[in-house]
Amino acid sequence: MVQASSVEIRKVNKFYGPFQALKDIDLSVPPGKVTCLIGPSGSGKSTLLRCINFLEEYDSGEVRIDDQLIGYEVPGGRKMPARKLREMRRSIGMVFQQFNLWPHMTAQENVAEGLIRVRGLPRAEAADRAVEALRKVGLGDKMANHPARLSGGQQQRVAIARAIAMEPQLMLFDEPTSALDPELVGEVLNVMKTLAGEGMTMVVVTHEMGFAAHVADQVAFMEAGELVAVDAPARILHQPEDPRIQGFLRTYHERNAF
Amino acid sequence: MFSIETFFDSFGPLFWAARYTLLVSGLGIALGLVIGALICAAGLSRWTAAQRFAAIWVSFLRGVPLLVQLLLMYYLLPVIGINVPAIAAAVITVGICASAYISEIWRGAIGALPKGQSEAAIAIGMDPRNVWTRIILPQAVVLSLPALVNELILLVKASSLVSVVGILEVTRASQAHAATTFRPLEVYLAAACIYLLINLCLAGLGRYLEHRTAV
Numbered sequence: 001m002v003q004a005s006s007v008e009i010r011k012v013n014k015f016y017g018p019f020q021a022l023k024d025i026d027l028s029v030p031p032g033k034v035t036c037l038i039g040p041s042g043s044g045k046s047t048l049l050r051c052i053n054f055l056e057e058y059d060s061g062e063v064r065i066d067d068q069l070i071g072y073e074v075p076g077g078r079k080m081p082a083r084k085l086r087e088m089r090r091s092i093g094m095v096f097q098q099f100n101l102w103p104h105m106t107a108q109e110n111v112a113e114g115l116i117r118v119r120g121l122p123r124a125e126a127a128d129r130a131v132e133a134l135r136k137v138g139l140g141d142k143m144a145n146h147p148a149r150l151s152g153g154q155q156q157r158v159a160i161a162r163a164i165a166m167e168p169q170l171m172l173f174d175e176p177t178s179a180l181d182p183e184l185v186g187e188v189l190n191v192m193k194t195l196a197g198e199g200m201t202m203v204v205v206t207h208e209m210g211f212a213a214h215v216a217d218q219v220a221f222m223e224a225g226e227l228v229a230v231d232a233p234a235r236i237l238h239q240p241e242d243p244r245i246q247g248f249l250r251t252y253h254e255r256n257a258f
Numbered sequence: 259m260f261s262i263e264t265f266f267d268s269f270g271p272l273f274w275a276a277r278y279t280l281l282v283s284g285l286g287i288a289l290g291l292v293i294g295a296l297i298c299a300a301g302l303s304r305w306t307a308a309q310r311f312a313a314i315w316v317s318f319l320r321g322v323p324l325l326v327q328l329l330l331m332y333y334l335l336p337v338i339g340i341n342v343p344a345i346a347a348a349v350i351t352v353g354i355c356a357s358a359y360i361s362e363i364w365r366g367a368i369g370a371l372p373k374g375q376s377e378a379a380i381a382i383g384m385d386p387r388n389v390w391t392r393i394i395l396p397q398a399v400v401l402s403l404p405a406l407v408n409e410l411i412l413l414v415k416a417s418s419l420v421s422v423v424g425i426l427e428v429t430r431a432s433q434a435h436a437a438t439t440f441r442p443l444e445v446y447l448a449a450a451c452i453y454l455l456i457n458l459c460l461a462g463l464g465r466y467l468e469h470r471t472a473v
Binding site: 053055082086087088089090092093094096098100101102103104113114117118159162163166 | 378397
């Protein structure tokens, strides 16, 4: 079992100039649970996710990881020192839609890099842990490959290995399967399911309703920068009360029907 | 009548003069890489004064012909009390001029990297120094290689301009040789061959480097 963090989001607002991307968002992510963020594109799901590790700077409100405010010294106050922010990010893993593997490094080097440069591990130990992490995502035989020599699904699994090798207490997934060919989605979702089964706290922005239905402990629906509803997956996906969710799911089912 | 003999005889003195062509362009690019890196860093810094300085540096050096820059430098240095040989003034001018183009090449290469590359590093808590030295620069340098080789080839050709400050490089040597042999066609053809030879070698080197650094 991993040490799992909780996330508390309170009254978070985010503006891009006059455009309000996040409107008074409240969300609790309990430790060891999987929370899926769903909703139409442009609804603010990714922005909210990126506020959790402060890759996106929220303008007001609070985001707390295990009660520790991230990004600011006090709510509405000065930014926290860069060193302190880096320290908090060490225990928050993130997986991106475009994988963002470093193309000039092998799979093993991609995973070991953070262990060496951020955790300060000796090279040999970092290499061993990288192998271990790659085995865990089923890529023990691809260690020496550069990203260009891996399929999309394999690249995304390396990216997950890169994150979990840092031994995070919270994992953020930003549409991890959206850039993948349909036949490669399953292998990535399986790795994520395993991780969820080990008790990792996960926040997942996704369009995979099957994953949300079967793996999530709670599903949050967002639209136009607002968090419309948070509830058990079945309540959101099967008996939605809000017409906005009904509309979204209708479009989703129509697109996937053939 | 075309004199094959004069054509071949020209190579001796011209090859000898080519050492200045290589010296000016070689040292020029080396100096250009160093200053170009500093200017690029200034342009990307958070400091407005540094940004402004880099912008002025680049627009002045790209906007004024190298020939005029050479003449300016040649006559300016003694005025401000610096007496250096013409060859030093030439190398410095060529290097400074190249730095403007090289800083733009690097700025372009850095800008061409997807934002996700550094974000992935920042997300695991990497500090800015490592983000630059481990993630951004190794990729940007590789991306910039073709443009840098191109710049070096341009410099080899531009080095013919330093003849105006009295340096006996290939072009100036061929003018002198043409005047003594009364065979301009043969001599200049030989000069063209020498430039071509140097630049074909550089292009080959460029392809080799690109191939070696390809991922």
